[in-house]
Amino acid sequence: MASSVGGAKFRRGDRxxxxxxxxxxxxxxxxxxxxxxxxxxxxxxxxxxxxxxxxGGSGLPAQPLYLVRFNQLEVWxxxxxxxxxxxxxxxxxxWLEPA
Amino acid sequence: xxxxxxxxxxPTDEPIDRSEHQIMDWELRVSAIRQVLGQKGLLRSDELxxxxxxxxxxxxxxxxxxxxxxxxxxxxxxxxxxLTREEIDQKVADLEAQSR
Numbered sequence: 687m688a689s690s691v692g693g694a695k696f697r698r699g700d701r702x703x704x705x706x707x708x709x710x711x712x713x714x715x716x717x718x719x720x721x722x723x724x725x726x727x728x729x730x731x732x733x734x735x736x737x738x739x740x741x742g743g744s745g746l747p748a749q750p751l752y753l754v755r756f757n758q759l760e761v762w763x764x765x766x767x768x769x770x771x772x773x774x775x776x777x778x779x780x781w782l783e784p785a
Numbered sequence: 786x787x788x789x790x791x792x793x794x795x796p797t798d799e800p801i802d803r804s805e806h807q808i809m810d811w812e813l814r815v816s817a818i819r820q821v822l823g824q825k826g827l828l829r830s831d832e833l834x835x836x837x838x839x840x841x842x843x844x845x846x847x848x849x850x851x852x853x854x855x856x857x858x859x860x861x862x863x864x865x866x867x868l869t870r871e872e873i874d875q876k877v878a879d880l881e882a883q884s885r
Contacts, residue, residue: 712835717787718794740835742865762794 712740
């Protein structure tokens with residue numbers, strides 16, 4: 687895939703917080719993990735940016751994409767399932783900050 | 786408040802409908818059109834998604850899965866100037882006239 691700017695910022699095991707970016711158009715970060723803290727499970731490598739591709743853009747610069755693991759108890763208020771339940775989501779690097 | 790397509794975690798008392806339905810011929814055609822447009826570089830997945838997400842929420846709720854694809858494909862190829870709405874409407878009218 688296309689080269690990214692600066693390479694991947696995060697490694698497996700890093701704690702990250704998902705930003706709540708004010709993106710009005712197309713984006714791939716579901717609402718329920720925005721503002722939540724998770725752990726990097728895997729780095730997928732760089733992918734063209736769908737926020738640009740959705741409007742006929744080049745998708746460059748490619749953005750590192752990560753599989754991020756969240757604890758369900760932290761994602762959902764009043765979650766009543768088992769305490770070790772997890773939810774996994776693919777999140778682009780520009781949506782993440784260190785936590 | 787999440788946008789209409791951003792469905793994960795929406796509260797509901799309804800059980801999840803896991804039933805399968807028979808795929809209709811027109812649905813297969815819509816899928817085929819989408820694939821051909823993709824192969825020709827005229828429609829990317831993210832454009833298709835953006836088109837679906839741009840459907841008015843009340844209409845989004847009323848449409849089925851491939852109906853949403855159809856609306857999105859039409860709006861994207863019109864936007865790109867591949868076809869005009871008039872050409873599409875004329876073709877539909879011609880096909881309806883033939884089938885009578």
